[in-house]
Amino acid sequence: MLHLSCPYCGPRDETEFAYGGEAHIARPPTGASDREWADYLFFRRNSKGIVFERWQHARGCRQWFNVARDNVTHEIRAHYCIDEEMPAIPDSEERL
Amino acid sequence: MTRRHYSFWSIANEARRGHRGWAPAWRTPTPKLSYDVIVIGGGGHGLATAYFLAKNHGIRNVAVLERGWIGGGNSGRNTQVVRSNYFYKASVDFFEHSLKLYETLSRELNFNVMLSQRGIVTLAHSRHDLETNRRWANAIKLNGVDSEILSREDVKRIEPLINLDARYPIHGGFVQWRGGIVRHDAVNWGFARAADALGVDILQNCDVSGFETRGGRIAGVATPHGVLRAEKFVLSVAGHTSALARQAGLRLPLVSMALQATVTEPVKPMLNTIVMSPGVHVYTSQSDRGEIVIGGSADVYSSYAQRGSLPVFEDFVASAVELFPALARLKVMRQWAGIVDISPDTSPIMGKTPVANLYINCGWGTGGFKAIPAGGDTMASTIANDRAHPLIAPFALDRFERGALIDEGAAAGVAH
Numbered sequence: 001m002l003h004l005s006c007p008y009c010g011p012r013d014e015t016e017f018a019y020g021g022e023a024h025i026a027r028p029p030t031g032a033s034d035r036e037w038a039d040y041l042f043f044r045r046n047s048k049g050i051v052f053e054r055w056q057h058a059r060g061c062r063q064w065f066n067v068a069r070d071n072v073t074h075e076i077r078a079h080y081c082i083d084e085e086m087p088a089i090p091d092s093e094e095r096l
Numbered sequence: 097m098t099r100r101h102y103s104f105w106s107i108a109n110e111a112r113r114g115h116r117g118w119a120p121a122w123r124t125p126t127p128k129l130s131y132d133v134i135v136i137g138g139g140g141h142g143l144a145t146a147y148f149l150a151k152n153h154g155i156r157n158v159a160v161l162e163r164g165w166i167g168g169g170n171s172g173r174n175t176q177v178v179r180s181n182y183f184y185k186a187s188v189d190f191f192e193h194s195l196k197l198y199e200t201l202s203r204e205l206n207f208n209v210m211l212s213q214r215g216i217v218t219l220a221h222s223r224h225d226l227e228t229n230r231r232w233a234n235a236i237k238l239n240g241v242d243s244e245i246l247s248r249e250d251v252k253r254i255e256p257l258i259n260l261d262a263r264y265p266i267h268g269g270f271v272q273w274r275g276g277i278v279r280h281d282a283v284n285w286g287f288a289r290a291a292d293a294l295g296v297d298i299l300q301n302c303d304v305s306g307f308e309t310r311g312g313r314i315a316g317v318a319t320p321h322g323v324l325r326a327e328k329f330v331l332s333v334a335g336h337t338s339a340l341a342r343q344a345g346l347r348l349p350l351v352s353m354a355l356q357a358t359v360t361e362p363v364k365p366m367l368n369t370i371v372m373s374p375g376v377h378v379y380t381s382q383s384d385r386g387e388i389v390i391g392g393s394a395d396v397y398s399s400y401a402q403r404g405s406l407p408v409f410e411d412f413v414a415s416a417v418e419l420f421p422a423l424a425r426l427k428v429m430r431q432w433a434g435i436v437d438i439s440p441d442t443s444p445i446m447g448k449t450p451v452a453n454l455y456i457n458c459g460w461g462t463g464g465f466k467a468i469p470a471g472g473d474t475m476a477s478t479i480a481n482d483r484a485h486p487l488i489a490p491f492a493l494d495r496f497e498r499g500a501l502i503d504e505g506a507a508a509g510v511a512h
Contacts, residue, residue: 021398034497034499035497038349039347042496043348044350044351045338046348046351046352048336049400071397071399071400072400073401074399074401095339095400096303096305096339
């Protein structure tokens, strides 16, 4: 069971949250090529190690926020608001 | 390369000598510096690819590199279900080819894979579910595969212990009688033994840490045995595909997630078929050893941890107990997870890549086991001819750019 901390409500169990996938994906400009659209819609980094992802406090305040999580150990490394820059996480090289 | 034929007589002979004469089923070879094809990943798909390269295409200078041991990954972690009850023609054609290969696999490999075509029942929990099931079952029939609509009474007749008046009452369903279960370890061991007998080198404890590229092609892979070279390479590594492909400069439309399953203590026969409920998302069957095997949906977030989350486990176990109240008293014996690579349309991604001599076989998500023989057969053909096998042409990586998705996740439901 993950314990996530909503920036607005504080720490709660995983079951209160909905997962929103990889964060910091920018929508391409109008007139982008099919390849750019495919990349935006479907292609993901899918790192092993530290991942930056969106979560929603679906059964609480319904706000979206971002989490930096280690997807091998499930350790939560950072919580930050949806409009914040990706934080620097020490020792976050991808594993193989 | 010779191997001993397994038969009633070989078992009787060994029994007479106290079973002291069995030889290992495959060699532990010293790696050569160069191969025609290197298969990265010694799961069912990788081993089957190597076997069919050697058998159908005469390409025997092949190595299979396995990071752990044969049968230690998803090929030994799945719930053993084989079926071909898909919605779209591309999927039905491919998975039906696979099921047909499974039907003769024991003879093909001289290894009893214990195929048991006991039928797979899909439940409907509302009138609307039943409508969808009817459409699904009719699509399967139109594609030339067996399927049969079931009434509420039919379901009860097939599975007498089912609770028709569950929290989400059962309105009926449909069945594919040719669906069933196969002993998964036997599939891995059988393909490994048969490939080895044709000269394929199976290298266990051999993880790939990177690629050596030259002029837009892969020249070699870095392993504990040094750099191993080959003409062609295929990635067949399930949940680790994105991470490894990135080393070769490829970006893929995959997300890796944990998929869990569990078995109870063994009991006398109580389930006749595989029962699958897309509505409450659980599927269950009874193994030949008597254990009740239960699985459900993948965990909700990305993971490379090979262990599942408790809330998802509680969800699918609660669903199983609601459908079969008799399960409530059973103790859980084992629970585990495998890392599956889920694609946006939940269909596999197979074939050529932008890197000229690198092929991929991935995106199997929660349903790769049933595809092992056909995955190996079609990938071997694709690699040997450097042209996608007709059965996998629709599953090419460029379908996402072309918008030609094969959305089984939406069409055939979550139980994919």
